[in-house]
Amino acid sequence: MTLYPALRSLYPVSMKNPAVTASAPSRIDRKIEELGAWRGQMLARVRNLIHAADPEIVEEWKWPRATSPGVQAFSHGGIVCTGETYKSVVKLTFAKGASLPDPARLFNSSLEGNARRAIDIHEGDQVNEPALKALIRAAVTLNLQSKSKPARK
Secondary structure: OOOOHHHHOOOOEOOOOOOEOOOHHHHHHHHHHHHOHHHHHHHHHHHHHHHHHOOOOEEEEEOOEOOEOOEEEEEOOOEEEEEEEOOOOEEEEEOOHHHOOOOOOOOOEOOOOOOOEEEEEOOOOOOOHHHHHHHHHHHHHHHHHHHHOOOOO
């Protein structure tokens, strides 16, 4: 598919799939609007908290498949967390959550794994904003420390 040069910057084209794709932030905006109600509001709120905790966070859209549109991811030096929505929960899954300090005990899901940990937020739940921001910052720090270490042979 050939795009007019003026539109190329607005609509990035994937080389694997030449169909026009939207940027990750605009896809996330659209998802929040489509969800509406409490899930859309909560997803928008935690998104803002993530960016407030680390202004260098990059929003990405990961793992689209025929059976799933994909998942939003927040990255800095690697994936910090993903944001998923289900019928009764907004879920933040931290890629390296098992290695993060969680003194406020925010993690309440995926506790059995060796790497990931998640926070399930249900309708009416209150978010501990300072603790969530601290968790985001700790995840970024861990990612950046991991990148600075030489690889084992």
